[in-house]
Amino acid sequence: MKQNQTKKWWILAVIILIGLVIAANLGGDEISNSENKKGEKEKLQTISAKKLYTAYEVNEINADQSFKGKPLYVTGVVETIKKDFRDNILYITLKTGQTLTSVNCYFNNKNAAAKLQKEEKVTFKGICEGLQFTTVIIKNCELAKNLRD
Numbered sequence: 001m002k003q004n005q006t007k008k009w010w011i012l013a014v015i016i017l018i019g020l021v022i023a024a025n026l027g028g029d030e031i032s033n034s035e036n037k038k039g040e041k042e043k044l045q046t047i048s049a050k051k052l053y054t055a056y057e058v059n060e061i062n063a064d065q066s067f068k069g070k071p072l073y074v075t076g077v078v079e080t081i082k083k084d085f086r087d088n089i090l091y092i093t094l095k096t097g098q099t100l101t102s103v104n105c106y107f108n109n110k111n112a113a114a115k116l117q118k119e120e121k122v123t124f125k126g127i128c129e130g131l132q133f134t135t136v137i138i139k140n141c142e143l144a145k146n147l148r149d
Contacts, residue, residue: 044125049076049094049103049136056131057101067128073144074103075123078116092116092124092141101134105141112143 045067047055052074055063076094079102083090090113094103105124107113116122126141 044071044073046073046075046123049074050097052128053096053098053101053103053136056136060131064130068130069127071125071127072138073123073125074105074138075121076103078118078120078122080118081113081116092122094122094124103136103138105138107141109142116143 047067052063052067055066074094076096078092079095080093081090082093090107090110092105092107092113094105096102105126123144124138124141125144126138129137129139131137
């Protein structure tokens with residue numbers, strides 16, 4: 001009878017130990033997954049305006065899958081600094097190396113766009129909205145880096 005009780009305690013101990021090991025592993029995965037997600041947010045894709053436009057020119061569907069709706073850094077040379085016909089949407093056109101094509105970066109902050117000049121090499125952070133006619137649209141842009149400095 002004593003052997004039966006001892007055997008039950010050992011079985012219970014093993015079950016508890018297995019439960020603790022499983023719980024520890026699950027908790028560890030959650031931490032590493034949240035760290036990976038945080039790291040992924042910090043490591044945004046960086047692409048030149050020329051390469052971004054070329055990706056859309058070569059295969060718009062593939063480019064949409066790679067870039068559309070995703071935050072990214074886009075680098076390039078400022079071609080124009082403009083506002084829309086209502087004077088409230090500012091955008092910077094980056095050169096693509098091709099005639100009649102561009103990457104337009106739309107800003108919410110007038111001050112950031114006002115400080116830029118034509119021919120400056122810059123990096124913007126924004127969300128790609130895809131191709132519209134012959135223009136790749138980047139919204140919610142912020143100046144990430146002014147490469148003149």
